[in-house]
Amino acid sequence: MTRLFIISGVPAAGKSTVSRLIAERLPASMVVEGDVIRAMPVTGRVDMSRDYDAEALRQLRLRYQAALAVAAVYLRGGFDAVVNDNILGDALNDFLAMLPCPEAHLVFLNPDPETLRQRDRDRDKTAYGHLWWEFGQLHLVLLDQTPHLGLWLDTTGQGPDQTVDDIFDRLGDSIVTGASPRPAGSATTTGGNRTT
DSSP, rough: OOOOOEEEEESSSSSHHHHHHHHSSSSSEEEEEHHHHHTTTTOOOOOOOOTTOOOHHHHHHHHHHHHHHHHHHHHHOOOEEEEOOOOOTTTTHHHHHOOOSSSEEEEEOOOOHHHHHHHTTSSSSSSSSSSOOOOOHHHHHHHHHHHOOOEEEEETTOOOHHHHHHHHHGGGGGEEEESOOOTTOOOOTTOOOOOO
C-alpha cells in the first residue's frame, strides 16, 4: 500500500532536505517540490507575499492541486509520494480537502526563528526581506493560525537525519485524513501533536 507524506513548515525549515531523505528510505518513492510547481507558470504568476491578494491565494491553491495531482499519478503507479510546501494558516484545510487518498502523513518542521534565520543565510533562495515575509511573521502564522494537525517537530538543533528518524518513529502521530480535518486548536495526543 502506497503512502503520501506531506512535509510543511515556513521557508528555511528544511522541508526539501527532509523530504529527499524520507524518499531515500522508501523502496519506491518520489518527491514533489512546491517550489518547482510554483515556478512552472511562465507569465501571469502571482506569488504569495506579505501583501498577497485573492489572485495570489487562487494560484497557491492551484499549486497545491497540481502537486497533489502529480503525487496521485505516482501513488497509483505504486510509488510512495512526498510533497513539500509551505502549507500554513487556513490553507491547510483547503490542502487536506484535496488529498487524493483517504489519509496521509502530515509533518510540520518547526525550528525556532533564530535557526530559521541561520538556515536562510546558508541557502541560495529566500522568502524573507523586502516585499516578502519578515522573520517571525510566518512563524507566528504557523503557530497561531495553522490547525494543529499531524506531527509537529521542533527541529532546532537537529540534523536532517535525526528529524527523519523522528518522523519514522512517530508515523502514527502524523496521520491525517482529508474528509474532515479538525479545526484549529483541537490537537489530540495521537493526531495533533505539537512540539515547540
